[in-house]
Structures are given as structure tokens and as C-alpha cells.
Amino acid sequence: MMRNSKTSSGTVFPYVIDILVMLLVVFAFTTLVLFLVGAPPFAAYYHIFKGSLGSWVKFSHVIKAWIPLTLCSCGLLYTFRIGLWNIGVEGQVMMGAVLTTYVLRLGTQSSLPTGFLVMAFCAGIIGGGIWALMAGYLKTRGGVHEIFAGLGLNFVAQGIILWLIFGPWKRAGIASMSGTEVFPTQLWLPHIQTLRISPAGLCLALAAIVITALMLKYTRIGLFLKAIGNNQNAAYLFGVKPGRYMLLAMIFAGGFAGLAGSIQVSGVYHRLLPSISSNYGYLALLVVMLSNYNVWIAPAVAFFFACLNVGSIQLPMVLQLDSALSGVIQGILVLATLAVQGLRMIRKDAP
């Protein structure tokens, strides 16, 4: 997973070729799919581009998607480093959102909205952390592979949100898929009026990147995570308990994911929705894979993915296409990257 092949100046050229081939494959496949449904491919690409970077308002939407995606990706770097497939990010985002909503609901009448916002964010982190810890315990104590544990908990979290929206937290009058009552404006995360971006969310995302980079590179925890990820038995013999660090990595991942959930509730939707996590949890896994588990590349990839997601929202309106196209492009991109990695390894093995 962490194979970093050395790049000397003379061997950069094959990499450029690799990337070009990869992009060509992605482009060809996507165009083929668009032809298959009888859509004009270039119009689709144009609308994705225009819908994401065409104006400042669109750009602010991209940033809004980038923030949770980056937070989730940062969290995933911890779990990938130790060799865990934390597929439960989606549920961790949701539980973060649930606890945030819980705290904010208490504070609707309060005269101290900022205090409640801070508390709500802490609650979000705790919510995500607990959910991740459950998956971690199921892995270390219950013998359930983290993929099944995480996935099952995702569905459970979804069920909890639906139950809350249709049950105890339902809107006065009718309960519907459009979510709970919107919070009063003093409980919204403050945002810049013209751009509709919340500086607090942006700062948190940037802080997450820096913290993750420092943690993974310069602390004992980062070192041990890597050691266990590379060779669990050797780490164990060295006196590092893999189970304990797995739980720690899960808590970090869940905490960041829960924070993303808090921002989704207080900064973006201002209420709890069934689709509050917007699939960012699953998408973040692709982001981290595509960035080759690199903390500095991941935000850039997250930005590109956010552009695709936001841009494709235009497609149903303009071209009567489903917005799932963004997922197809993201998937084939990661697949092509994995193929290129494989080919590179074969090339290296060959004399």
C-alpha cells in the first residue's frame, strides 16, 4: 500500500506517459458511456466545468463540498496507514451530524449561540469517534472485519437518522424526507455573505491537513501506525500493541468524520437531512486511494472530486442526464490509477 518507488530525474518521463495514458483511458471510457446513453459528451464535460468553476457562487459550492471531503480524507489517512479499511466513514459523518443536531436543538432558545456551536462541534467529534470506536472494537474484539463492521454501522446510522427525522425530531405538522426544522440563524456557522463560505469550516479543514501531516510524520503515534501497517507481527514483538493503535487510528478517523458531519449540519444545511453525509464518506476513500495515501496530494484530489460532484448537479437540468456521472468518472480514474501502478510494478520486476 505504501510502496513509494524512488523517482530520480531520469525516470520522470515514464511517469508522465503513465499519467497521460491514464487520463486518456478515463476520457475514452467516460465518452463511451456518454455515447451509450446518447448524450453529447463535450456538452456534458463543458457543463461539469461550467457548473463547478464557472462562477464565484459555483466555486463556493465546490469549497463547501471540499471541506467535508478533505476532513474525511485526513481521517482516513490514519486508518490506511495502519492498514485498516475504514469503510464506515459515511456512518461516522452521520453520527457526528446527529449529535451536533442534538446539541443545537438544546440551544435554540439560548442567549449564548457561540457556546452552543462550540459544544455542538465537540459533540460531533465525539459522535463520529464513538461510531468509529464501535467498528474498531468489533474488529479487535469481535473478529468482524472492519469492512463489514463499518458498512453495517453505516446502515445503522442511516436508520437512526431516518428514525429521528420521522420520529422524535420530526417537523411540526408533517414529517418528511426534507429533514428536521431549520435552526434559527444565530446557530448557523458564521459565513461570508457574498461567497457563502464559512471561514471557520475552511480553517478547520486546513488545520486538519496540517495536523495530520505533522502527526503522521513527526510523532510516535504516526511512526507506530506505520510500523503496524507494514508488519503487524514485528510491531507486536517490538512491544507495540496493534489493537490499541487500531482503536486510536479509528478514533482519529471518526473524529475528523464527525467534524465533517458537524459542518454539514451547522454550516451547510442548518438542519438534519437523511442524506446529510452526501456520500462524502465513501468518496473520501477514493480520494485517499487516488492520492496514493499522501496527505498533501489528498486535498488537491478532494478539490477535483468536489468539482466533479458540484458540476454534475447541472447535468439533470441541462442535459437530462443523471448526476451519477461524477461517480463513474471518479471510479474509473481510481481504477486506471491502480492499473498504472500495477503495470509500473511489472515493468520494474522485468529485467
Place this chain on the structure above:
Amino acid sequence: MNESGVIILLASVIAGATPILLATLGETITEKAGLINLSLDGSILLSAMTAFVIAYSTDNILLGFVCASMVGALIAGIIAFFSVYLHQSQVAVGFVLTLMTRDLAYFIGSAYSRLQGPQVPPLALPFLQDIPFFGMIFFHHNLPVYFSLCMIFGIWWFIYRTPQGLRLRSVGENPRASFARGINPRKIQMFYAICGGLLVGLAGASFSLCIKPGWGQPQGAEGTGWIALALVIFGGWHPVKAAVGAYLFSFLQVMSIYFQGWIPSMPAQVFQVAPFPLMIFTLVLIYLVQKESVMKWAQDKPFVRSVLRALSGAAPSALGKSYRQD
């Protein structure tokens, strides 16, 4: 509940289990060869979409089934190729394909959603349907149901009673040793991944052409693939035990319709997620059952011991590992 009520209940359990049974059997074969096809959830959706669109536009149900199984085989083939020849993580490739094939299904299928399409006609088997009680339960369905029933024993017989099955298992247990014995693990893994994929594709087709006819977003098959993956573990990588799991699951699904009637205040969406905590719980149980201390405790309790033995089963030793030929 009177007799006819029981018959209807059991018959709908048999019919409803078809897709998940086919997917579970397909995954069992693939995993027996040492490969994990994690993409089941997406594969089922994409093949369901393919089956419906093809059957709808050509008005040929058989063609729908054929194309769906090809799609399933193609996806499984991609995963096998990435693992066998490119040495990439099966889990990574499988997960990416899970997401991508699902989105592909939604994207291509969106023009065909909520359309009234063809359905597999019921076909009661002559003579067999007249058997009292069992005839009504087993032989009043359609062809995919009979096919899935035959496949349980067909696959068991193939894996455990034929030389090809022995080779398949040997590759899953120890590809290096199999290679030394003159078997080509790469070919075997590719071949059985594709065979398993064919069944997964049929599972998808039996969703959109029998169980939940039509296509939509969501289709209603979401999550089934994950349950099938868990059922393979539940069945201890044994096709018959996995099939029992699939029927148990189908039984619970049918029962949940009754439960829903008892608690009308619960939204339907909550019931849809109910299988997943159950899945986690079952996997924990399977793990605990195989612990040494539990086995020791059950030593002088013959009944408990046989239950525990039925619940335990080891994964193929080389499962999920990418094999490198020297």
C-alpha cells in the same frame, strides 16, 4: 396460522431468496479460489439494470439474463485480472468497482426508471407441483428459482466431488503448492472468478426481472451484495450452509413485512436497515463460536458441539492474497 398460510410464507421465502442465493453461491465459488469479489453490491445493481434495459428494449427476457450475467462476469474478471496479473489489492479494486458500477447503473438506467417492463412468467413444473405441501412450496415458481435450487447442490457436488473442484480448492488453500503440482493458479483464479461473476450477474437479473421487477433509483437491491458477502462467511465457505443462510435471511425479510404491520408507527426505512445490525451480530457470533475456549466449554455437550461445528468453517488459507508466480 393455518396450513395454506404456512405454504404461502415458505413459498415466498423460496422465491425471495433467489437473487441473494445466486449471489452467495457465486461469491462462494470465487472465494474458494482465493479471490474476494467485493464489488457484489454494485455488480448486482449494474447487472439488474442491464437485464431490465435489454429485456425492455428487445422484449427478450432470456437475452436480458444473458447480458446481465456477462456484466457480472466482466466485473469479476476485472477484479481477478487486477489481482492476478497486476498484483493490486482485491479489496481496493473491488471497493472502487462497487461504487463505480452502482453509479454507472444509475447513470445509464435513469432513462429507463419506473417503466413497466417484461417479467419472467411463472412456470409450475408438471407432476412435481401436485406433490402435497412440498409441491406448492418448491415447484410453483419460475425458472430462475428452480435454477438457483439446482445450483446449490450442483456447486456443492462440483467443489467437493470432482477433480476440477479439488483443483479449485487447492488453489484457494495454497497456490504455490498447486503450481508445483502442475496447476496454473492464475488461470484457475481467473476462470472461477468469472464463473462466480456469471452467477452474480444472474442474481442481478433475477432482481429486476422477477423479484422487484423494473428499474428505479433506488432499485431496492441496494445492500444485498453486502449481505451476500456476509452470508459467505456465515456459511463457512460451504455452498449448502451458505444457502441455508440465504434462506434464513429471506425468511427474516418476509417476516419483517409482518413486523411492520405490528409497529405501524415505525417508518419503513428503519426496517430496511434492520438486516445490517443482524449481519454484524451474526459475524460476531461466528467468531466467538470458533474461539478455543468456547470449543473447550462445549466438549461434553454433544448437542451444543454439533451446533458449533455446523457454524464454524475456515476461510480458504490464501483468500485475498495476491499470488506471485516465481
